[in-house]
Amino acid sequence: MTTQVQTASASRAGILSALFAIALGLGIITLTGHVQAAALHDAAHDVRHATGFPCH
């Protein structure tokens, strides 16, 4: 019983961590690859082209 509770809470911690990491990763590639603000676009221009993001 205790083991089951622990396993359940461990896996919930795992899922929460995974979801948060996915959100963070998605946020980073949105900033580096997709946000059209001029400064970001110019700084990341070559990377966006080379990495296959829609650039402008």
Next chain:
Amino acid sequence: MTCATQPAFPATETMFSRILTSALFAGAAAGLIAALLQLAFVQPVLLHAELYESGELVHFGAEAVSAHPELPGMFSELTRDALSVIFTMLTYTGYALMLIALMSVAEGQGHKIDGRTGVLWGLAGFIAFHLAPGFTLAPEVPGVAAADVYARQVWWFATVAAAVVALWLIAFGSSIVSYVVAALLLLAPHVIGAPEPDVFTGPVPTEIGALFAARAFGIGLVAWVLVGSFAGYFWQKEAKHIAATA
């Protein structure tokens, strides 16, 4: 409350810091290699294309144009190249975060994650994030005609999301239904079609455009295989580190 056995990774913060630490190492290392490869193999093609985009060179003008003009050498624009390196490392760190998050879920279901199996994860990442959207929205050389950028971004994210789900179903699904759904998810974005420009205005020779797309895909494949393998390696290394310091 008494605990008979210590669970391996009880707290969310331990789990999250393990994901974060291994993603930072894997993403920074693979991103640095990717950036150097891009500077060596993709950037010269991009700079060549920009000579046509700016009108300095004209394709199909009165005179034939040399295919080998004087190009600025590697590292000729230090700030520009440094920014490219930083943004490539950031981008691959973002990829690594998502990849390792999914790896941790798979490991929780009993699948083996290490540097060797990470190669397969990297291949899957390349297919989902680079090849699947690039199959219809080909890597764009500067100067190409393209539809509205927001419409293309929506299509890009939808295609990547569909491909991620499809590849997960192929890797971990166990029934014919999951494979059929996966095939439909992979096909749908390309059958529906990506936003396309109304007219073609690209001034860049097709030779340069084709080389650019091939190089972008090639470096993308190398970088993704590296980030996948590094991710699996650092994921296990962090586990040992946490176990040793617990």
